Amino acid sequence: MNHPLLTQVIEALPDPVAVFDTQLRLVTVNNAFSEESSRHLGFALRAGDSLRQLMDLHPNLASQSMHVWQAALSGERVDFELAYGHPPLRYKISCSPLYNDQQEVFQVMMVIRNVQAETEVRENERFYRSVLENLPVGLQEFTPDGWHRNMNGAQRAILGPEHAANNRPYNVFEDPINRRSGLTALLDEVKQQKAPVKREVLFRYTEIHDENVTRIQPMYYEITGFPVLDLQGDVTCLFIILSEITEKKLAVLSLEKSERLLHTIVENLPVGYIQFDNFGFIRRVNQTQRRFFASTGLEEQPDSNLVQDPFARLFELDQLFLQVLQRGKMVRLEKKLAFQVHNGAGKIDREIFLDLTMFPVEDPVDKDQIVVALVKDITEKKRQELESTKIQESLIQTGEIGKIGGWELDMATRALRWSGQTYKIHELPPYATMTLEKALSFYEPESRERVEQAVAACMSRGKAYDLQVTIQTARNNTLQARVIGKPEYRNGRIVRIYGVIQDVTEQFRIRNQLTRNAELMRLFFDTIDMGYAVMDKDGKVNFINRKAQEIVDHGKVIGRNIFEVFPSLVGSTFHARVQQCIEAQAPVSFSNYLPQPDKWYEFLLAPMQDGSISIFTRNITDSKKMQRELRKANEQLSSLNKFLVNQNKQLEDFAHITSHNLRAPIANLKALMQIMNETADEQEREMYRGMFQEVIRNIDETLNDLIEIVQIRKDLNVERETLAFSDRLQKVKDILLVDMETSAIRLTADFTEAPHIEYPRIYLDSILQNLLTNAIKYRSHERPPSLHLKSKVVEGGIMLTAEDNGLGIDMERYGAKLFGFRKTFHKNKDAKGIGLFITKTQIEAMGGSIHAESQLGAGTKFIITFRPE
Known part of the structure; x- marks a missing residue:
């Protein structure tokens, strides 16, 4: 190669160029190389200098370059990049071997090019591509004609792997699905306006699999389309950004649906609905209330003010409104309205009764307090109350003199249970042990055969029966009776047969007498x-x-x-x-x-x-x-009826006591039986046998007490006796031993101030047992349960308080129903709603009273006042 020509070529190149021989001496360098070496080294490398100077000054640079120079001297063309300088710049170095006439490498030409700008461009391009690829929203690029160019990973996931844009040329304007969804119209609007456009669209549907069920769910997206314009203002490409808003959109649709549903519910409520703002102006009235206005003759005035209306002020409705608004609590009461309405013939006096409920509600938007009134016309109900009372009294008297007893047969155990009246019909002592065979032995042969067939048909086919039979009582008296039996199903199986037996001897005799x-x-x-x-x-x-x-x-x-x-x-x-x-x-x-x-x-x-x-x-x-x-005879008959009513009430009371107070000890017996069967330790089994004897002894004592009280004459008071609170509490603890141990309840008592009381023993035991059972049933699982009993003398009488730390009761909501029959206020599966009713009945029967103080989540305190003898 001609050296002068090579020198001219090297000098003409804009990049630094140097030629060195096999000894790493520089043979030729251009001005760009000299200037670059001077700028970085502090002196200019020229022809005749050795590259080893560079190696001595910058060992790190030499370590990166030496192997490349050696490879070029061995005949390889080598390109590599290195970072050099402060701040470091990226350089691309190309080394090309030069051959002599003998085709031997005798020199190497080294070209150095600054690629810092190119490197930054590539890195920026990779960065932005990475950012766009990993955006949480879908991004897709189209030509102005709608042809797909590119999209990020989120958009590919939205479209799915089967979408045409992933597999072949795809035009967004030609897809009919986009015309239905509105995407085509959005891009047309972007092209026309040359500005971004945003819409919420139903873009696609997806399948949601839940076990064996597949549901189709709409997918909503917020789509933003925008153009990219060139210097002349023409659209060079179109972009769309998709952000999923399915959850938000479904929530909005659900809210709109709920609002429509609420409006429909309010409009069709069976009671009147009136909504007032915080100034007392009527804002809403439903159709039930409008019908009420029309039926009473009152004029509906939607813009009237409750606080200033003379009619409302006359009946103190304005005070109720202000009370609800100021205190922020619901008020419910019955209100009597007496007024005059005008018709064509003149004025008519009207008297109506309203069940009125007013409560505050906060406006979710304006945060103002509004008041809602629920109005129910109970005028007809009030008018019927007296008649209903008379009918109820007649039904009670009919049941008392009907001589009707109950019975039930458990299909699993074949245990037969009779009510007290059933024992009386058979002239047996109350609660004697009874079996099906023994019960059938009271029937005359022909009647027994019919009853056996009816019971068998009821057991096998669930066929109810109603028979008239002849019974020979335990005292050899012959009775005519009506026997009714029905099956009770649970999960498709008959679990028991229950029914009634009625002594119809008198009716039978009357009927025969009428026939004869x-x-x-x-x-x-x-x-x-x-x-x-x-x-x-x-x-x-x-x-x-x-x-x-x-x-x-x-x-x-x-x-x-x-x-x-x-x-x-x-x-x-x-x-x-x-x-x-x-x-x-x-x-x-x-x-x-x-x-x-x-x-x-x-x-x-x-x-x-x-x-x-x-x-x-x-x-x-x-x-x-x-x-x-x-008239005198009628008065005597009335007295007799009252006597029968009182007698039946006491019998019903004892029946409730029996059913309620025996449930807990029997449950303890079942629990002890299960525990004893599960243990193999004979010593433990012997201990549980002792517990059996104690519980059975207490059950026997309770039964004896009940039998003794039932036999007392019904026109006499229940017998009182001197009782020690501590003794009776110990008996209850023995009965509820298993429940107390299982619940780990802490029971404390203080009877020092009033240790004794004159009271019926069966009533006091029942009261204490109910208080302890309630504390166990309704205990809080957030803290160890506890119950504290305390007695003291108050105004000549005795007060007993029972304070637990259980779940507590919402007294504002349930206070009026707390002692109601079969009223429950918790989701406890064992709650029957009868314990407090029995306790209140027993206390009031003896002239006492009971009330409760409670707060939800903070326990309950019962206060019982016993009337002195």
């Missing part, structure tokens, strides 16, 4: 000194006895209409009573004075099953004198 004397009665009606006739509902007389014929003093009446025979009866009291009897289908009795014969007659109209009416009449002129005696 049917003909005698016909003769009787003709011989008694009482008129009797049978008339259909149209007034046609079908039968009239001799006495009635004498009273009417008329020719043939049978087969004729009585109102045609005696036109004067039309519109009379007799006529009105006949219509009343027909409409009510109930007996009607009345007396009427007949001026012409100057006599009083008493009539009894009774409806018959065939629609006819029996008419009884008799001369009561003389009997008027006997009214006083009759």
Whole structure:
């Protein structure tokens, strides 16, 4: 190669160039090389200098370059990059061997090029590509015509691996799915406006698999489209950014749906709904309330102010509103409104009763307090209360004198249980051990066969039965009874058969007597000194006895209409009573004075099953004198009824005590049995046998107490005796031993101030047991349970307090129902809602009182006041 020519080429190159020989001496260098070496080394390397100077000054640089120089001298063309300088710059160094005529390497040309800018561009490009690739939102690029160019990983995940953009040329404007979703329209708008456009669209659907169920869920995205413009303002490419908002969108849709649902619920509430703002102006009224306004004649005034309205102020509704608004608590009460309304004929007096509930609500947007009023018209309910009370009293008396007892047969254990009345019907002592075979032995042979067949059919096929049978009681008395049995199912299986038995001996005798004397009665009606006739509902007389014929003093009446025979009866009291009897289908009795014969007659109209009416009449002129005696007899009958009501109440009370107080010890027996069966240690089993004896002894004691109290005459008070609180509490602890150990409850008592009380023993045991059972049942799992009992003398009486640290009760919500029958306030599976009802009944029966103080999550305190003897 010609050296002058090489020198000219090297000098013309803009990059630093040097040629060195096999001894690393510089043969030729250009100005750029000299200037670069001077800038970095502090002196210029020129032809004749050795590269070893560079190696001595910068060993690190030499270590990076020596192997490259050696490789070039061996005949290889080598390119490499290195960082040099302060701050370090990236250089690309190319070493090319030069050959002599013998094709031997005798020199190497080294070209040095600064690639710092190129390196930064590449690194920036990699950085931005990495950022875009890892964005949490989808990013996709299109040509102005809609052809797909590129997209990041998030967008590929959104579209899915099967999407056309991943596999072949794809035009976003030609995809029909994009036209339906609105993406096409969005990009058209971006192109037209040359500005970003943002929309929320339903972009696609996805499958959600839940076990064996696959659900299709819409996927909502917020799509932002924007253009990239060149210097002339033309669109060079289009971008879209997709951000998933499915959860947010579904929440918004759910909220809108909930709002619509709430509006529908409020509008269709069966009670009136009125919403007031914090100034008292009506803001909303539902259709039930609008109908109420229309039915009462009151005018609906949606813009009226409750605080200033004279009608509202008259009935103190403005005070209720202010009370709810200021205290922030619900108020519920019954309100009587008496007012006048105008109609076409004038003013009409109206009286209505309202069940009114007002409570505060915070406006979620403005944070203002609003008041909602729920209005229920209970006028008709109030009017029916008296009638309902009378009907209820009649039903109670009917049940008391009905002589009806209950029974049940457990299918698993074949255990038979009788109520106290059932034992009484069979003339057995209460709660004697009873089996199915023993129960069947009381039936006469023919009746027993029928009952056995009915019970077997009920057990096997679930067939209910209703039989009339003959029973031979334990005292050899023969009774006629009605036996009813029904199955009870649980999970498709019969778990027990239950029913009633009723002593119908008296009814049976009456029915037989009526059958035997049917003909005698016909003769009787003709011989008694009482008129009797049978008339259909149209007034046609079908039968009239001799006495009635004498009273009417008329020719043939049978087969004729009585109102045609005696036109004067039309519109009379007799006529009105006949219509009343027909409409009510109930007996009607009345007396009427007949001026012409100057006599009083008493009539009894009774409806018959065939629609006819029996008419009884008799001369009561003389009997008027006997009214006083009759009134006295009625008073005696009333006293007897009250006695029977009281008797049944006590029997029901004892039945509740039995059912409730025996449940806990029996549960302890079951628990002890299970524990004893699971242990193999004979010593432990012997210990549990001792526990069995103690629990059974207490059960036996309770049963004996119940039997003794049941046998006391019902018109006497339950016998009181001097009792020590500590002794009775010890008995209860023995009964509930297993429950106390299982719950680890800490029981403390302080009876020093009032250690004794005159009280029925069975009642006091029941009260203490209920208090302890409640503390165990409703204990908090956040702290060890505890119960503290304390007695003291208060105003001549004795007060007992029981304070636990359990779950507590929301008194504002449940305080009024706390001692109600079968009322529960926790989700405890063992809660029956009867313990506190029995306790309150026992305490009040003895003239005492009980109330509670409680706070949710902070325990409950019961305060019992015993009335002194």
